[in-house]
Amino acid sequence: MAKQPDPARRSQRSRQAILTAARELVSEVGYAKLTIEAIAARAGVGKQTIYRWWPSKGAVILDAFLALSESGPEQDITLPDTGDLEADLRAVMRATVAEFADPDFERPIRALNTEIINDPALAALYLEKLAGPVDEAKKARLRSAQRAGQLAADADLDLALELLYAPLYQRWLLRSGPLTAQYADALVDAFLKAMRPTGPS
Amino acid sequence: MAKQPDPARRSQRSRQAILTAARELVSEVGYAKLTIEAIAARAGVGKQTIYRWWPSKGAVILDAFLALSESGPEQDITLPDTGDLEADLRAVMRATVAEFADPDFERPIRALNTEIINDPALAALYLEKLAGPVDEAKKARLRSAQRAGQLAADADLDLALELLYAPLYQRWLLRSGPLTAQYADALVDAFLKAMRPTGPS
Amino acid sequence: MAKQPDPARRSQRSRQAILTAARELVSEVGYAKLTIEAIAARAGVGKQTIYRWWPSKGAVILDAFLALSESGPEQDITLPDTGDLEADLRAVMRATVAEFADPDFERPIRALNTEIINDPALAALYLEKLAGPVDEAKKARLRSAQRAGQLAADADLDLALELLYAPLYQRWLLRSGPLTAQYADALVDAFLKAMRPTGPS
């Protein structure tokens, strides 16, 4: 049985330096050219210190993102709720489109996706730690819309989220089409049509 | 100026051996552990012969798939058209779900996606050569439905395809939920609601 | 100025455990593959405890041997003196040959020599603590022979010892020839010829 390192003795200084270096390097050289060696060098850390605490390069990257999220500890992620579902969704979708267009944001996210695709364990971690909370916030907004009678009360919210976001995600990932505000609006329209409450008998 | 190899003199024997070896190895060891060296060895070919004709590992993989498609050269891909759009879509979507569940199919496709995400040039090639023809067939079916008044006449077919397939694609790629026949049906339902023709008057 | 550890507080338990572990490991894996880490682990001791008390790996090994010699504390090493120099020397040389042939003896001694060759300080320590007393005993026997008129009275005893033992040592170290009783006898013969008293004028 292999000996496990003792988390109590872990150097927080090194941990932060590694995560920061990983984030910087992913932005600078991209994920494909990212090496453990470079992270260690940039962080001023022995390679073993990385291998000791992370099982794979992908895990480091994921952790680097998690650390970002955690740093704002008050993150009760809440989406705008003005009562006008369509307006709120458009705002959110347009913002998402803009986010995906930002190169500083794009590169690390592509990196993360590359790893996640081929590593189920990492995917699970990603869904739980990063995607999960965000999705929960989105669902909360949709539930509010359901209570307001703006959305079918029996709608499957997981499927609803996919309907809304998956087309955007796919287009971005495969670069199969332009990501514009118009596109965002079109998605909201289609989503609302699909999910609108069935009219009174 | 670098010398270009002369395609006329290219050995078809080597080309086929390389593509076959690539396909086999991707199935056996997965994409992450696939190496040019292994492909060359398996194909009984010098490494240089691979580098001479393909710019990257991803290009070889892509070519390996293209070769498969081309092998049935008469493929005017056509989707079933019984006149009943809902039934036809359910059949197609259920078949797609089943396909994604087949491990022999899954590994190479994940491999391809991994490469495509990080290589725009490859993505373009993929969209043109592999996804394109299939999408065209899907759109043809939808256009037929439009003519039959089962689908909004002014619907954006690109967006329509995304609405239908992207949720499935995302769920498969990120392993974020089960891929079942029920799920396929639910997607078809949502799609039809979103895309149904706006009532008369 | 670095703080010196206080020998009075030194743990004898740890010291013995380290020396024993060092001796065992040298026998088991040989000197080249011997590591401080392994010694510490085997001895159930922190690495620092070794670094605190010994300046180098070679010093630990040397100490391990010294400890062995010291354990028989009455060691007034004395060589047999029957009055018959030739017979006495043959016995001693044959015993030495046999000693060198014992694998349990050979490995540690080779280890020690490896270190000594490249570390003058260690060599000095070795000569003083280990070789010195033994050489003194040998010289005592030769002096006795000089008094008995069996050896040139003006012979340089350091050189005499070298003449007798160095060929054996070299042959063993470089494995340049067989170590047999015959060889031991031949060395004694040559030695006696070289060192016999010059005849009366």
Add this chain to the structure above:
Amino acid sequence: MAKQPDPARRSQRSRQAILTAARELVSEVGYAKLTIEAIAARAGVGKQTIYRWWPSKGAVILDAFLALSESGPEQDITLPDTGDLEADLRAVMRATVAEFADPDFERPIRALNTEIINDPALAALYLEKLAGPVDEAKKARLRSAQRAGQLAADADLDLALELLYAPLYQRWLLRSGPLTAQYADALVDAFLKAMRPTGPS
């Protein structure tokens, strides 16, 4: 079964660069601090090229020395033979003493000895390729002396060489005494006494 590299395709340019770099580095930093990595870097060579052709660091060093000897290909090593054995031996021994005192000579030789002690295969190679020819030349001189009646005709020449050189070698290796011209002379004296022909009648 592992594939063997093909010596015919070996790059002589790389081989020479490696041997030269090894020789230089052993002189500069000593054997203990010599690393394969440094040799490769200095030689402008990939590490693999070293590992491909040599089984160990010691083998590289040995080869580096062999290459030196081979470079003067006509070397019928011959020792001076003026007819005066004592004078000739004194000259040779004094020269040897001087050689051992030269630091540029000392470091590599110590390096070589360190390796040889712990590696029987290397030792055999050393004896055959480096020590062998030199010893043969020395024996030739002694045979000449035997023919001239200056040495016992039945003397074992291997033992003779050891008697003459081993004390010097041991004193140098263990730094157990000064290496002077006087010492060289004393060794010659002792040697001649031990090996002189037994008187007539």
Add this chain to the structure above:
DNA sequence: AGTTAAGCGAGACGGTACGTCGAGTCTTTGG
């Protein structure tokens, strides 16, 4: 007896080098 300061086991740390693997290039050889 209680305090305190050392040595101690443990083991994480920044490093260096290891020996291996594969990438992509260059050279030799054989069909």
Add this chain to the structure above:
DNA sequence: CCAAAGACTCGACGTACCGTCTCGCTTAACT
């Protein structure tokens, strides 16, 4: 005269130890 074979340089891999550095925990000596 192309392409197989494979040796080459390069760089990263993941591992093993180095020697240093905290950590708590004994354990002895000195209040």
